[in-house]
Amino acid sequence: MPESPNRRGFLRTAGGAALAASGAVRCFAEPARSDRPNVLFLMTDEQHHRSLSLTGNPYVRTPNMDRIGREGALFENATCVTPYCSPSRASMITGVYPHTHGILQNVSPGRNGQPPLKHDAFPNTECLLHDQGYATAFRGKWHLGDTGDFLCYESWGYASQKPGEYNRLLEERLPAAQFKDDQDPGRYLGRPVEKIRAIRDAWQPFQEVAKNVGYIATIGRSVVPPELLPETQITNQVLDLIDRHKEGSFMITASWSPPHDLWVIPEPYYSRVDRGKVKLPGTTDLPQWDQGGPSKRLGDLVGPDGLREYAAIYHGMVKYIDDQLGRILSRLDDLGLADNTLVLFTSDHGDMVGAHGCVGKSLFSFFDDLVRIPLLMRFPGRIKPGTVVTQPVSQVDYTPTVLDYLGQPAPGKIHGRSMRPLIEGRRVDWRAYAFCQRAANSRMLRTDRWKYVIRSKPRILALYNLEQDPNEDHNLAGDKAHASTLRDLHARLLDVMTKDGDPYLKDFPRDPLG
Template structure:
């Protein structure tokens, strides 16, 4: 068993820590998984025993959000610790990664880690220009069945894309674990590894693994409470978007759509189980940190809509589960707890580096989420344990022929959410949304244009501009 120091000791360590003293790290990411579609989050019928196991043996962050609810931008933010405006990947339309942005895998390699990427990148170049100890990834969205994937060889060079039999996330997970097992045999467990395992599921159009094609057939699918809400009072920028249930063939059958979404997630859970079993079988579970999240949430019938992009809660909230190595765990709260500070996808890179025992590059915008799980000291909280009071959101993909969602930015606090559509589809008028999340968590009543709330609007606008300045967000020319 490899020994290593606690995270608390890492932060103040005045001497270099050997690579063998660092925990293994696995980061798993799904595609379009809402925060509440896990059985541990209270879903009425989906069964996710392996996701639940991570939550039971670690922590579930109940207020985890993404800073740009879209596939490629979110993946770039996870691996750079930066907002989209800084790392360059603003949308799904081909904007490229900024070569000057910090790159989490490179930071880990500096610390002696072997690093692998397996699965979906969706970023131009598919991360193939980066240095990996192992790569097994596909272009674009990939195919659920008989996926086409490229693999790196012993020389590190990435070979041609070729088809594989099987369901995509099964194929990717099996290859990832094959690399882990070979690495453990080669290094005899003395060299730490970091695995980024990014699943395709449950992205639409949903195609479950054949073994799950009839799963949940008898489940009662209930429409969300907001199904009948017409969105009265919401701006045109929200109402005119092409994301209504039934606008695309795979969204016409609501019950079938929900069942297939859950079936795809169950396929993911199977593969999470494979990962956890492999760690147990290799006897490295106690030496490995495991993180699980998604690239964004997903509307599933709220206001009779689907997809993501908007700053509303179903779109921006994601699961975040963190299981710590056993030695580190003794410095933390009891496992199985739910933690409610607001945390972001840009926090994942600093968290991984915290686990590895190094400070994040200053260019990263996030902060480690680990202090929120640490035992609380007596007296005032130290700065690194104080939850953030507000965070900034940005969305850039407009015009887009698929969903027609206007550019917008916003700020969220525990109580308030303010959204600014600054490039509407008509001239001379901006649009706004304001919600009191304590009184109106479902975001039914837009308060932005009510006279009684104009002081709140101005206060949030000023705070939003302060956050933008802090992270270097500037108006586009």
């Protein structure tokens, strides 16, 4: 089954066929106003865990994201299952790790690409609720194949249902022909992107070394106004869905791609952050496996000015999405649905935002910038305002948690657990670690103090003392003084892999230093 291209191609071209794989709604006759709770699952792509003002962002205010956390729960130690889009998204809706659901890379068409998530392989949160009579809908970035294969969805594009529908809207309002004399490379929605000199100078050199990810050097100011952006259309569609299903019970997902690349945003968001006030994190040496990767190469080519430009735009994109989220929360208020709606906000993984001199996420490492994610939940009357959960939680916990609050049983044989006991402050035996993986051959185990990473082939190790080195600047894996700690963490990782039925356990050594 072919998958539609993802948002990157959609944003770089004006062609109507370039639509990202995303989602839809499966509608049916609904009864009168239901007392059953609704669910709004709101997510971004590639959002840093500290990009909210609630979690310490000094550059922009995010009052709507903050509102969810202040009126509900903030999870301080939420971690993705992998810093890849598709595998994380599959784990969010199935409750199992990538090594089990089988989506190890981003879903892509072609004989050698990652196949999509099969509709009947694992229970899907929204399909389970659809079976219980819920109206279920998905708008935005799906990234798991064709939503039309799932009984709870219909086929839908990133910003519109029919191929070309969004592009026709854009062409009517902002004809591409008016920019025909602009020959600057790197476009957004088929329209020019205004770039500062540091970005322009890096464009061609990066194309020569970046292979198939040269597009990420498209960084700058867009001529497409906010009201015409595809993410604004996604929000419009979600508002319409809420209006249509306000008398019944629904689970609606809004999945916006920003602040994922392309790092392009129009005014007023482009100028929201003063570049002179952007503080770049330290640029210490990267592990060997990342030194030649595209994230570091682009960071080196654009230099400090380019890194500040990218970071400022990134935060402007976060602000834009916060405004979109605010429109949805206001609609719940206006319709009197807020008190009976569980709202969950999260992201699939993080972004370096200039840390270690890197742009984006194209690394093999498991830095906290990449693996920690924002997670907020609000459910008036069930979740106490101002709740802070400090235990490590994972994307595999989303499905059982949502179902628990809706009084539905979780599927059997999943890795996730309901976070409700943690939210309610009950004493419970909970995992004291975060687990993360990359494809088949890399694993991470994170505790309060330590982070341990192993790549099986070729053998590469990393060990960080997070208490003394929170920015992960100093890899202690080669320090004999920490050999015992490394071996202990490795043994613990193997225990986790065994317990969770990781089929790639056989590829990892018993002694990492042997």
